[in-house]
Amino acid sequence: MASIEFRKITKRFGDVEVIPDMDLDIADGEFVALLGPSGCGKSTSLLLLAGIYLPSTGDLLFDGHVVNDVEAKDRNVGIVFQSYALYPHMTVRDNIMFPLRFKKTPREEAIRRVNEAAALVQVGDLLDRRPGQLSGGQQQRVALARALVKQPQLLLLDEPLSNLDATLRLSMRTEIKSLQDELGVTTILVTHDQIEATTMADRIICMRAGRIEQAGTPDDLYARPSSLFVASFIGSPPINLVEGKAVNGTVDVSGIGFPATGATGAVTIGLRPEHLVVADTGLPGRIAQIEPMGREVLYVVSTDIGHIRILEQGSTAGRGAGEAVHVGFDEAHSLVFDTTTERLIPDSHVKPPAP
Amino acid sequence: MTAITEDLQLERGGRQRRRQVVNFAIFLGPAIVLTVLFFIIPVIIDVAVSFTDMGRSLQVTGFTTEQYEKIFAGDRRLVEVIGLTLIYVFATLAIFNVTFAVILALVTTATNRLTGNFFRGVWLLPRMSPSVLYILLWIWVINPSEFGLLNQVLMTVLGLETPIDPLNDMPVLLIVIANGFIGASMGMIIFTSAIRAIPEHLFHAARVDGAGGFAVVRHITLPALRWPISFVTIYQTLSLLVSFEYILLLTKGGPFYDTTVYALYIYRRAFQSGQYAYGAALAVFIIALGVIFALLGWRLFDMQKLLQRPRIEVQ
Ligand SMILES: Nc1ncnc2c1ncn2[C@@H]1O[C@H](COP(=O)(O)OP(=O)(O)OP(=O)(O)O)[C@@H](O)[C@H]1O
Ligand SMILES: [Mg+2]
Numbered sequence: 001m002a003s004i005e006f007r008k009i010t011k012r013f014g015d016v017e018v019i020p021d022m023d024l025d026i027a028d029g030e031f032v033a034l035l036g037p038s039g040c041g042k043s044t045s046l047l048l049l050a051g052i053y054l055p056s057t058g059d060l061l062f063d064g065h066v067v068n069d070v071e072a073k074d075r076n077v078g079i080v081f082q083s084y085a086l087y088p089h090m091t092v093r094d095n096i097m098f099p100l101r102f103k104k105t106p107r108e109e110a111i112r113r114v115n116e117a118a119a120l121v122q123v124g125d126l127l128d129r130r131p132g133q134l135s136g137g138q139q140q141r142v143a144l145a146r147a148l149v150k151q152p153q154l155l156l157l158d159e160p161l162s163n164l165d166a167t168l169r170l171s172m173r174t175e176i177k178s179l180q181d182e183l184g185v186t187t188i189l190v191t192h193d194q195i196e197a198t199t200m201a202d203r204i205i206c207m208r209a210g211r212i213e214q215a216g217t218p219d220d221l222y223a224r225p226s227s228l229f230v231a232s233f234i235g236s237p238p239i240n241l242v243e244g245k246a247v248n249g250t251v252d253v254s255g256i257g258f259p260a261t262g263a264t265g266a267v268t269i270g271l272r273p274e275h276l277v278v279a280d281t282g283l284p285g286r287i288a289q290i291e292p293m294g295r296e297v298l299y300v301v302s303t304d305i306g307h308i309r310i311l312e313q314g315s316t317a318g319r320g321a322g323e324a325v326h327v328g329f330d331e332a333h334s335l336v337f338d339t340t341t342e343r344l345i346p347d348s349h350v351k352p353p354a355p
Numbered sequence: 356m357t358a359i360t361e362d363l364q365l366e367r368g369g370r371q372r373r374r375q376v377v378n379f380a381i382f383l384g385p386a387i388v389l390t391v392l393f394f395i396i397p398v399i400i401d402v403a404v405s406f407t408d409m410g411r412s413l414q415v416t417g418f419t420t421e422q423y424e425k426i427f428a429g430d431r432r433l434v435e436v437i438g439l440t441l442i443y444v445f446a447t448l449a450i451f452n453v454t455f456a457v458i459l460a461l462v463t464t465a466t467n468r469l470t471g472n473f474f475r476g477v478w479l480l481p482r483m484s485p486s487v488l489y490i491l492l493w494i495w496v497i498n499p500s501e502f503g504l505l506n507q508v509l510m511t512v513l514g515l516e517t518p519i520d521p522l523n524d525m526p527v528l529l530i531v532i533a534n535g536f537i538g539a540s541m542g543m544i545i546f547t548s549a550i551r552a553i554p555e556h557l558f559h560a561a562r563v564d565g566a567g568g569f570a571v572v573r574h575i576t577l578p579a580l581r582w583p584i585s586f587v588t589i590y591q592t593l594s595l596l597v598s599f600e601y602i603l604l605l606t607k608g609g610p611f612y613d614t615t616v617y618a619l620y621i622y623r624r625a626f627q628s629g630q631y632a633y634g635a636a637l638a639v640f641i642i643a644l645g646v647i648f649a650l651l652g653w654r655l656f657d658m659q660k661l662l663q664r665p666r667i668e669v670q
Binding site: 071079083098 | 562
């Protein structure tokens with residue numbers, strides 16, 4: 001098992017700087033999720049860790065030792081590629097066994113471990129097929145088995161569950177999580193799915209254009225997003241953001257005044273749909289749209305400051321479209337960002353406008 | 356009412372059939388004409404001539420099977436020629452056209468793109484230049500005096516005392532090398548494109564899985580080259596069997612008959628000794644061999660499958 005450190009790492013492809021300057025520590029046995037929009041450098045970071053890419057500058061450390069010069073084959077890393085990368089001419093069995101060939105594992109033990117890994121990801125009855133004869137989800141699971149079979153010190157998962165159906169995804173999620181707990185292997189999971197990130201990972205690293213925007217526990221990122229980017233990236237349905245101007249303890253948004261603490265100048269107010277309620281007092285508006293979402297109902301309320309999303313518990317809507325309502329919220333849940341720097345203003349909150 | 360539709364159907368059927376005939380003539384016609392003109396007719400003539408006694412005077416006095424009797428009983432040199440041909444074909448294929456071509460492809464794809472392309476370009480030059488020019492260069496290289504390139508290198512760099520004469524001392528090796536240098540370029544091109552077609556992430560995966568350079572070649576690259584290697588082997592076997600112009604230009608089949616391969620032997624018998632009928636009979640066997648190889652290729656590469664509509668693979 002290994003602890004990881006990125007020390008001032010940059011990565012360029014020709015003139016393109018994909019990772020400008022990355023500093024990051026990952027503790028031994030930690031489960032980290034890498035979250036970020038497409039093209040922000042998640043896969044590149046994993047390939048740097050795997051030893052496929054060399055950092056352009058900076059050092060990569062495993063357990064305090066610089067591994068820049070350690071070849072991929074000697075890093076003992078297991079990786080599930082975004083594209084699975086199964087060997088097309090080998091059977092599933094040979095694919096999973098491939099890493100063990102180079103570890104000089106005795107034949108019987110290798111076969112036993114292959115069977116175990118295959119059973120774990122439920123591909124035990126596909127061992128004699130070739131990758132071309134498997135569905136996308138099956139290929140993904142074989143790739144996972146291949147990464148696990150070598151008992152790596154570092155497990156890198158590049159969207160390993162993206163092709164699975166909801167049920168299988170749920171069970172694989174638990175499976176990977178409990179396996180990780182059991183083996184204590186340091187794991188980095190790349191995903192677009194925040195639920196996956198928040199449920200599986202100890203810590204989430206939110207990336208943007210090759211930079212780490214924020215790293216912290218799922219709760220940190222959700223409750224205390226350091227920037228507008230993180231705030232809008234985390235949470236579903238997305239956070240409501242409205243721009244205004246703070247003067248004399250009031251944030252003015254299109255003529256509506258929100259009593260505020262600790263803010264001045266151009267600010268953006270962030271209100272999560274699940275923290276808003278349909279109330280008798282507060283910001284007046286009219287229900288424009290109702291979307292039942294299973295155990296919750298999403299109201300889209302048309303107000304003077306624009307459309308506001310409200311998520312209400314309960315499977316049926318208690319209100320009808322067109323109904324005049326007020327939007328209320330608890331001051332403690334409101335977030336205020338500096339519009340120019342896009343940073344969170346700590347300890348700054350707003351209250352619903354007074355009637 | 357029904358009569359009208361029947362008429363319509365008939366007419367449509369007729370038009371369709373006519374269009375099929377026209378399409379057939381347009382698309383396959385030229386190829387068929389060429390095949391008949393340059394393959395079928397020559398083969399028929401060759402087989403016909405092989406059953407005559409046509410000699411230098413080009414006169415035919417009657418039909419006979421004596422040419423075949425001679426092949427199977429009376430030509431002691433033929434055995435040597437066949438032996439030499441086997442050695443020549445096998446050595447050229449094994450050393451150059453496949454092995455060396457694979458190595459060239461591996462090396463030129465492993466280096467950076469520009470160097471690789473340049474190197475491959477250089478290897479392709481002889482194939483693009485006229486055979487006479489290529490052989491002229493060889494003749495200069497192997498010139499038995501101290502002015503030949505090879506001798507200059509051997510004597511000045513390696514300190515050899517007396518110049519060597521490859522044309523007389525090692526003629527078989529010479530024709531293998533001269534042919535192989537050219538032959539390797541075809542395999543090189545085919546193998547290079549096959550290697551380029553391997554998805555990059557497979558190499559990444561193999562390296563992470565612990566494979567070193569040779570293991571990657573063995574487990575990832577070579578399996579992807581299986582089809583191209585069989586194709587090149589079959590194709591080049593056939594072309595080595597039937598072509599002889601480099602040998603004719605370089606050694607003229609000599610010294611004596613030392614580098615006279617089967618195809619060249621036919622040429623020498625027919626056009627140098629004027630034994631046209633005998634040459635024709637010898638040629639019948641090479642034609643048969645060609646057909647067998649073509650069928651083999653058909654079987655091996657599942658041409659029928661290749662000719663079917665491609666299935667879209669989700670990979
Ligand atoms: N080999 C390469 N050469 C040049 N540019 C590259 C290369 N690999 C990646 N990039 C660029 O680097 C950036 C980051 O790519 P990367 O694959 O890491 O994104 P990602 O975060 O994994 O995105 P996704 O979620 O879509 O998989 C992209 O803009 C991409 O175009
Ligand atoms: Mg990616």
